[in-house]
Amino acid sequence: MNIVVVGTGYVGLVTGVALAHIGHRVTCVDVDKEKVERMRQGISPIYEPGIEPLMKENMEANRLFFTTDGASAYQEADVIYIAVGTPGNEDGFADLTYLKQAVRDIASAVTKDVIVVTKSTVPVGTNHEIQRMFKQLVPHVHIDVVSNPEFLREGSAIHDTFHGDRIVIGADDERAAAVVADIHRPFGIPIFHTDIRSAEMIKYASNAFLATKISFINEIANICEKVGADVEQVAAGMGMDQRIGSSFLRAGIGYGGSCFPKDTKALAKIAANIDHDFELLKAVIEVNNKQQRKLIEKAKKRFGHLAGKKIALLGLSFKPNTDDMREAASLVVARELLAEQATVVAYDPIAMGKAAHVLPKEVIYASSVEEALQDADAAMILTEWDEFRQLDLSVYVNEMKTPIIFDGRNCYALHDVARYPIEYYSIGRKPIT
Ligand code: NAD
DSSP: OEEEEOOSHHHHHHHHHHHHTTEEEEEEOOHHHHHHHHHHOOOOOSOOHHHHHHHHHHTTTEEEEEEEEEHHHHHSEEEEEEOOOOOOOTSBBBOOHHHHHHHHHHHHOOOOOOEEEEEEEOOOTTTHHHHHHHHHOOOTTTEEEEOOOOOOOOOOOHHHHOOOOOEEEEOHHHHHHHHHHHGGGOOOOOEEEOOHHHHHHHHHHHHHHHHEEEEEEEEHHHHHHTTOOOOOHHHHHTSTTTTSTTTTTTSSSSSSSHHHHHOOOOEEEEHHHOOOOOHHHHHHHHHHHHHHHHHHHHHHHEEEEEEETTEEOOSSSSSTTTTOOOOOOOHHHHHHHHHHHOEEEEEESSHHHHHHHOOOOOOOOOSHHHHTTTTOOOEOOOSSSSSOOOOOOOHHHOOSSSSSEEEEEEOOOHHHHHTTTEEEEOSSOBBBB
16 A cells, blocks of 8 residues: 655654554655655654654655655555644634645646545535545546544654544545555554544544533632632542543643644634534633633732743643644743733743744743742743653742742642642642742
8 A cells, every 4th residue: 555644744744654654655745845854864843752763663664755746656646644734714714725735736646546535624524625626626537535533642642543542434435435444454443434524523523522621620620719629639539430531621721732722713613604603612712711811810819910020931832742832821821921021931841942933032941940940939830741740849949039839730739839838829729828
């Protein structure tokens, strides 16, 4: 099987590497020349645990290739996976510019029958539109379009690809569905066959449901703070009920990243387009917007005003084990702190390079936690990196002007913090003052 993957971002690169690892010959195409050059040297353009050794192993085994020459790759392909970005546009709709360009690129190159598999997250009806585009652009070539939404999580993408809960294959044509199922069979993951529109919807519904769980527990946390309950205890007790499940019940300063924010907004728009007011999902989005500002609220309450205060931001990526800054809470928090005329000193173990391109230029970067905390009036923890969770709490006491922590990810046990002269505000738990 000659497989081509279009787009080598978090999804495309991981997909390409994983498909090569189970024995396929895979060519990854990207329009970004610099990225392709680095990948050819075995360097991953994204931070993702475990990806580089796997890349190198499969490149050395002559199963994994990288190119900017899409046309040649598409001509040789039996199956082409599209994994280009589908970011949200200003109105909240999915922007299909990259996807449609990829479709045109493929159409202008293919000369033999091929199956095109869409991994990118796309609104319901998009795969049928792709099918129509192909029929119009290359009527003489038979192209089957299959929807195969991706469920990996950044930070554990390799693990998720090899040990996912399900592989969803949405197709109109049974033979095309069977080919795609055969490609994935060596992963040993349950395969769920369905129609194209349901497959597209499964992806949005799954992300919207997970986002709902997060906003739900965050609202419970906000109530816990007022009634004197502890959200960690509440989540543990709720999670023991198998109908609820314990995952996605960690209270914090909300979800971010390249998927939940844009996919929830896109689904609300999909609903609005058919005159359905998805009130529940709109509330989930609104709760998250407010939650990202929770630490600022707490700090303003504590200090009165933040002008002239030196605030250490610990963690910039939207979650640990990734360098992805898309829709990270740090973007909101840094902007608001600067608007309040605070001085912002930031540290992240991995994401500072990417952060420097997207955070306001007034943000100062420190090369260690200690350096970030030096003489700070307060620390705000935005990402639960292990480096912060495992930090000796005496570091806050020794380095800061006043050891005041606003922990947006509940990194520390209250009884541990209580052993130090630290003022500690977290989410949904009693403050230590
Ligand atoms: P990304 O932005 O990290 O990567 C996209 C890549 O596609 C870039 O390298 C870009 O240069 C390349 N590209 C764009 N147009 C191209 C073209 N015409 N030809 C070749 N390459 C092209 O995107 P991502 O985060 O990997 O997401 C890809 C899709 O998967 C999106 O639809 C996203 O919603 C979905 N998804 C993402 C995740 C995630 O965790 N990142 C998880 C599940 C699903």
